[in-house]
Amino acid sequence: PRAMAAQLHVAVAANFLGTLQKLAERYRRVSGDTLSLSSGSTGQLYAQIRQGAPFDLFFSADTQRPQLLDSQGLAVAGSRFTYAVGTLVLWSPRPGVVDRRGQIIRRGAFHFIAMANPRNAPYGAAAQQVLTALGQWEPLNQEKKLVIGADITQTWQFAASGNADMAFVALSQVTGPGGRISGSYWLPPRSDYQPIAQDALILARTTQPAAAQAFEHWLRTSSAAAQIIREAGYRPGAP
Amino acid sequence: MALELSLSLTRGSFSLQVDGRWPARGVTALFGRSGTGKTTLLRCIAGLERLPARVVFNDTVWQDATQFVPAHRRSIGYVFQEPSLFPHYDVRGNLEYGLRRRAPEARRVSLDEAVSLLGLETLLSHRPPQLSGGQRQRVAIARALLASPRLLLMDEPLSSLDEISKDEILPRLERLRDALDIPILYVSHALGEVMRLADELVLLEAGRVRAAGPLQSLLTRADLPLGGFDQAGSVLEGAVAEHDPQYHLSYVLVSGGRLALSLQALPPGHRVRVRIDARDVSLALQPSQQSSISNVLPGTVLDLRTEVDPAQMLVRVKVGADVLLARVTRRSAVQLGITEGMGVYVQIKSVALMDK
Amino acid sequence: MALELSLSLTRGSFSLQVDGRWPARGVTALFGRSGTGKTTLLRCIAGLERLPARVVFNDTVWQDATQFVPAHRRSIGYVFQEPSLFPHYDVRGNLEYGLRRRAPEARRVSLDEAVSLLGLETLLSHRPPQLSGGQRQRVAIARALLASPRLLLMDEPLSSLDEISKDEILPRLERLRDALDIPILYVSHALGEVMRLADELVLLEAGRVRAAGPLQSLLTRADLPLGGFDQAGSVLEGAVAEHDPQYHLSYVLVSGGRLALSLQALPPGHRVRVRIDARDVSLALQPSQQSSISNVLPGTVLDLRTEVDPAQMLVRVKVGADVLLARVTRRSAVQLGITEGMGVYVQIKSVALMDK
Amino acid sequence: MGGDDLIALAISVRLAAVTTALLLLLCTPLAWWLGTGSSRWRAPVNAVVSLPLVLPPTVLGFYLLVFLGPQGPLGRALTLVGVASPAFSFTGLVIGSMIYSLPFVVQPLRDAFEGLGTRVLEVAATLSASPWDRFVSVVLPLSSRGFLTAAVLAFAHTLGEFGVVLMIGGNIPGRTQTASIAIFNHAETLEYGAANRLSATLVVIAFLLLLTVYASTRGRGARVQPWRWN
Amino acid sequence: MGGDDLIALAISVRLAAVTTALLLLLCTPLAWWLGTGSSRWRAPVNAVVSLPLVLPPTVLGFYLLVFLGPQGPLGRALTLVGVASPAFSFTGLVIGSMIYSLPFVVQPLRDAFEGLGTRVLEVAATLSASPWDRFVSVVLPLSSRGFLTAAVLAFAHTLGEFGVVLMIGGNIPGRTQTASIAIFNHAETLEYGAANRLSATLVVIAFLLLLTVYASTRGRGARVQPWRWN
Numbered sequence A: 001p002r003a004m005a006a007q008l009h010v011a012v013a014a015n016f017l018g019t020l021q022k023l024a025e026r027y028r029r030v031s032g033d034t035l036s037l038s039s040g041s042t043g044q045l046y047a048q049i050r051q052g053a054p055f056d057l058f059f060s061a062d063t064q065r066p067q068l069l070d071s072q073g074l075a076v077a078g079s080r081f082t083y084a085v086g087t088l089v090l091w092s093p094r095p096g097v098v099d100r101r102g103q104i105i106r107r108g109a110f111h112f113i114a115m116a117n118p119r120n121a122p123y124g125a126a127a128q129q130v131l132t133a134l135g136q137w138e139p140l141n142q143e144k145k146l147v148i149g150a151d152i153t154q155t156w157q158f159a160a161s162g163n164a165d166m167a168f169v170a171l172s173q174v175t176g177p178g179g180r181i182s183g184s185y186w187l188p189p190r191s192d193y194q195p196i197a198q199d200a201l202i203l204a205r206t207t208q209p210a211a212a213q214a215f216e217h218w219l220r221t222s223s224a225a226a227q228i229i230r231e232a233g234y235r236p237g238a239p
Numbered sequence B, C: 001m002a003l004e005l006s007l008s009l010t011r012g013s014f015s016l017q018v019d020g021r022w023p024a025r026g027v028t029a030l031f032g033r034s035g036t037g038k039t040t041l042l043r044c045i046a047g048l049e050r051l052p053a054r055v056v057f058n059d060t061v062w063q064d065a066t067q068f069v070p071a072h073r074r075s076i077g078y079v080f081q082e083p084s085l086f087p088h089y090d091v092r093g094n095l096e097y098g099l100r101r102r103a104p105e106a107r108r109v110s111l112d113e114a115v116s117l118l119g120l121e122t123l124l125s126h127r128p129p130q131l132s133g134g135q136r137q138r139v140a141i142a143r144a145l146l147a148s149p150r151l152l153l154m155d156e157p158l159s160s161l162d163e164i165s166k167d168e169i170l171p172r173l174e175r176l177r178d179a180l181d182i183p184i185l186y187v188s189h190a191l192g193e194v195m196r197l198a199d200e201l202v203l204l205e206a207g208r209v210r211a212a213g214p215l216q217s218l219l220t221r222a223d224l225p226l227g228g229f230d231q232a233g234s235v236l237e238g239a240v241a242e243h244d245p246q247y248h249l250s251y252v253l254v255s256g257g258r259l260a261l262s263l264q265a266l267p268p269g270h271r272v273r274v275r276i277d278a279r280d281v282s283l284a285l286q287p288s289q290q291s292s293i294s295n296v297l298p299g300t301v302l303d304l305r306t307e308v309d310p311a312q313m314l315v316r317v318k319v320g321a322d323v324l325l326a327r328v329t330r331r332s333a334v335q336l337g338i339t340e341g342m343g344v345y346v347q348i349k350s351v352a353l354m355d356k
Numbered sequence D, E: 001m002g003g004d005d006l007i008a009l010a011i012s013v014r015l016a017a018v019t020t021a022l023l024l025l026l027c028t029p030l031a032w033w034l035g036t037g038s039s040r041w042r043a044p045v046n047a048v049v050s051l052p053l054v055l056p057p058t059v060l061g062f063y064l065l066v067f068l069g070p071q072g073p074l075g076r077a078l079t080l081v082g083v084a085s086p087a088f089s090f091t092g093l094v095i096g097s098m099i100y101s102l103p104f105v106v107q108p109l110r111d112a113f114e115g116l117g118t119r120v121l122e123v124a125a126t127l128s129a130s131p132w133d134r135f136v137s138v139v140l141p142l143s144s145r146g147f148l149t150a151a152v153l154a155f156a157h158t159l160g161e162f163g164v165v166l167m168i169g170g171n172i173p174g175r176t177q178t179a180s181i182a183i184f185n186h187a188e189t190l191e192y193g194a195a196n197r198l199s200a201t202l203v204v205i206a207f208l209l210l211l212t213v214y215a216s217t218r219g220r221g222a223r224v225q226p227w228r229w230n
């Protein structure tokens, strides 16, 4: 409907960057609009946005920072929504390490478990909740068996490089093409941790509100988008 | 033309106090023992030491209470006591450094002149570490000359050079000085070098000027320590009288008579200065015959003085209007009965012309 | 005791080829013009140049095809041509550097001795930049002495020193050398210094040894250029005959007769060497009376040679078993009719004892 | 290697070159003052010069962003005079990189200047060279080693810099996304193949560049320098 | 400031001190060879020394982790001899910091050694000083400026290092969580007050340390050096 194709600048939390790249590619084909993606940690992107970074949309890895931006009036009213909900997995690149019920944590036959920083990464907070539910949070901390990644990527790297025996990571990271998962893993019960919801919003400073809204609308409603998100190991947020 | 100086500096226990006005023409020798402040004085004149002082060169104020002309605008040439070549240039680069910084019309020495003057032909592409000590010193001299300075400061420039090189370089340097009329302030320990080269002498002792004035008058002054040097002597003014090509001799008339010296390419009547070392002078009561000593002049004893070595005496003899120094043994002095006012014949074994 | 050398080195157009065995005792002077390779030769002996060579000192092989004793194990002292003090130490620190690295029982010079020998008492806490050129040179000499070396290499150590300092230092150095029996290889341009100090002479010319041998025999050799120097002269062996305290004279018997010189504190019979400069020698057909020249000996003319200056001639005269050089004008030579084989009287104005 | 990577590489190289050039230019006077002056402010300034290193790069970047951003003191001043804030632009990257690499340039230069000694300068002055002339004809060539080290450290460090650049540049593809950020992005999206390729390219480029520099310059430096009369 | 922050600060200072000390020790021979040797390998080695700077720290850290990990070449070798992998330990931090700060130590030292000249060493040799003795009594004091710069850069850079340290240390509080990581964490969790406090503490500590060092050492260095006979 618009005369010229728009280019939207999107700030995206690093863990969703790959998925958003796929989404952008798909969206470009349906709308002609392109997305320029700037990734970083959620905290860093948040700081940049507060300092006037030239982004149109913000895809956070949590719900807290979008809420803050919203309350500070830096978001387009009503644009905040949950675009994906993550699933936590305890994973090892080697088969036979993690049992299907997560007993290994109690047995303690390992050197290190990697997890993201619970204070700034939602997956880290979730991992802490799971460990607390297992009654292992305190003991593992005491024994200094927890290595903390700055973000979920680093956490994955700790395990993937074999330096940590296993890691609490996002299911999206270990899901290969066709939904296959290599190595061994355990999916903690969803009841043991709060949903890992990731919120997005349109920034109030955007110069292309129409294009931004169009993309958001597509993302919330298109089944193709939902499909891509699901394949990446997330659950789509409520439409 | 004159160099006016007034400075006072203290470093630890050393202090330098100089007040004076020295004629800035020909060569002024700065003579003094090691550590008396010769280098420090040159540095002050060059503008390399920031200190309260008054330096006036030929009516241009270089430094006083209100102004300070920095070293690079004083148009000096400075041969440092250590050759101090630029390590990042070869010999040619070192030589050209100062040359390039003079406007072509202001250049008074060409690269070729300087190179041949100091015998650097084969060394032009050498880098400083590939030079011997004496070669480095020669490059430093040539470099200073090529800056066509209005005043040349030389701090023991020939100390690492052998006699033959010195004998080659000194006369050429003298000629160049006369041709270009660049006054030179020349630091040296060697009284021989000083006597050969200098017109004026400044005698430094422990940071103070002990005496300053024309070389001739200072050399024979009884109150100065110069007579005590191995190479003590006197300098006489004279005029070329005639030549004797057969024996390769020239005759020079001085106030006391006629002196023979090596043949010079100078016209009769030309005014010259000749140098006579005390050790070359002996005394006799009669003019000797049949001796190889060819210069004998009558004179009158002014006084006798004991030297550091008690076996020796230094006798000052008035010859015409000049004073000659003679070094004789105490025994000879006694045996010949030499006393003040007595008439004697001075026998001069060797007379050297000072290229003037 | 001997120093055996065999080396060959090429640097650009310069090549150094030395083969020889020189006695390592007393002072061996390395004499040669600027750029002839004196410094390079010293560096090879010190082990500072890595090159194929053979260096044997007193039967210890320092270097040959199979071994190389590094510099720090050669027990040498080296006074570099540039003083090269350690910038991070004061004078005392510089002096103690070598001293500390000798076991106490191997030390042969004490700090106090070296300090007073070179007059460094007031300079001990100075840092190198606070020293004058001559002061630096004196510190470098003292530093080398304090390492109590088995061989002392000195590269123009006195070039920045005034005559008085030289006159003070040289005799003390000679005494120290004799007391400690440290052989010295001494580079110098100044023939006067060499004649005064050296026992042996090595004459370098363009990287080759032109001649080597005892000083006396080389000085008067007609085929060497040494006679051409201003300070040419000869050295005679003799023995103290008697003293004349009244005139502060000592008499020395040489092969050709008796010579008077300044009073020496030496017992009669003591063997000494005396130096007689060519310029101090005149010739006469009769022994002169009534002249201040006190030493007159009969001799026979060996030969006459024209000098660089055609007005001058160098006459070699056989006096007893010795050869003296006399510098006379061509005119005198002709007028006196001096020819080979003729009997003459040599008048010697000044005789210097070489502290031996 | 994708086109984005090539662009990022080009931005990195350009950023490193611009940063290095500007730093050499600006730090030379500062280093000269530190190395040859005698003010009693030298010690504190010396200490301050090293401080940019002490903070984690992202944190430094954050403070810079606060300072330079539209709400920051400098940003606001700039906006008043009608200049856009340098945050999230190439200019911002340059400023950030310069601040962070400052010590790597100042310190080797200062050491080089301090080691020169005064004699060569005195000689040049007596040969009529003005202070500026002396600087060009004597100080520069004789401090070439220091300049080389300063340039190499600044260049290499800017190539690899990530935190400050990410923070102040905003990782905008084609504009402020440098190779180091691109590698990081690849790693984030588990494209380890691409990350490895880009890393390898960066390392190889840097190696070849440094090799050329050292092979040509070192030799000269070595010929000039080992000779000293001290 | 919380207890965790204090502990992190202590770890940082200890890490910086250990890293600096080890680097000075290990890099001195390397820098000597680079500065005074004449091998034709010098140029490539010089180039390689600077390469750790070229990669973003986290990437470098990742490669290190792979190299040290159980599947990595070194990790496997260590496991064979019964030594635990240094990943996620203080040892690991030290290794990572050392690799990353290597150029900051090697280059100033190399420059200092290269600038020494041979004469002082020759003089020392003729005064019977053995090579080791010469190194201690002549090279060390006359290169003090280079050592100071190397130490300051390495120390400050290690204090602020974040990427490599985070990667290889695993951010284990009380063991491998350094002050720089703690500041980063504070900033990420929007605890800007705590971040500012810790940053300020770090900066002030570093400033006082550097000031002391420069005020005491610079003076001496300056007195020793301006004099050169070149």
Ligand SMILES: Nc1ncnc2c1ncn2[C@@H]1O[C@H](COP(=O)(O)OP(=O)(O)OP(=O)(O)O)[C@@H](O)[C@H]1O
Pocket: B011, B012, B013, B014, B032, B033, B034, B035, B036, B037, B038, B039, B040, B041, B081, C126, C129, C130, C131, C132, C133, C134, C135, C160
């Ligand atoms: N900072 C200082 N403290 C004490 N004395 C100093 C200081 N700086 C220089 N001096 C002294 O100043 C004196 C003058 O030195 P200068 O170099 O001018 O002597 P010089 O006449 O050139 O001697 P030389 O003939 O040996 O070169 C020396 O005695 C030196 O010890």
Ligand SMILES: Nc1ncnc2c1ncn2[C@@H]1O[C@H](COP(=O)(O)OP(=O)(O)OP(=O)(O)O)[C@@H](O)[C@H]1O
Pocket: B126, B129, B130, B131, B132, B133, B134, B135, B160, C011, C012, C013, C014, C032, C033, C034, C035, C036, C037, C038, C039, C040, C041, C081
């Ligand atoms: N790399 C080189 N290329 C060419 N010539 C060189 C090189 N290195 C040294 N030379 C030459 O070697 C010669 C010997 O130098 P050396 O320093 O031994 O002389 P020296 O006898 O000590 O002279 P001086 O009395 O002037 O100190 C010099 O003529 C010098 O030019």
Ligand SMILES: [Mg+2]
Pocket: B038, B039, B040, B081, B155, C132, C133, C134
């Ligand atoms: Mg002097």
Ligand SMILES: [Mg+2]
Pocket: B132, B133, B134, C038, C039, C040, C081, C155
């Ligand atoms: Mg020499």
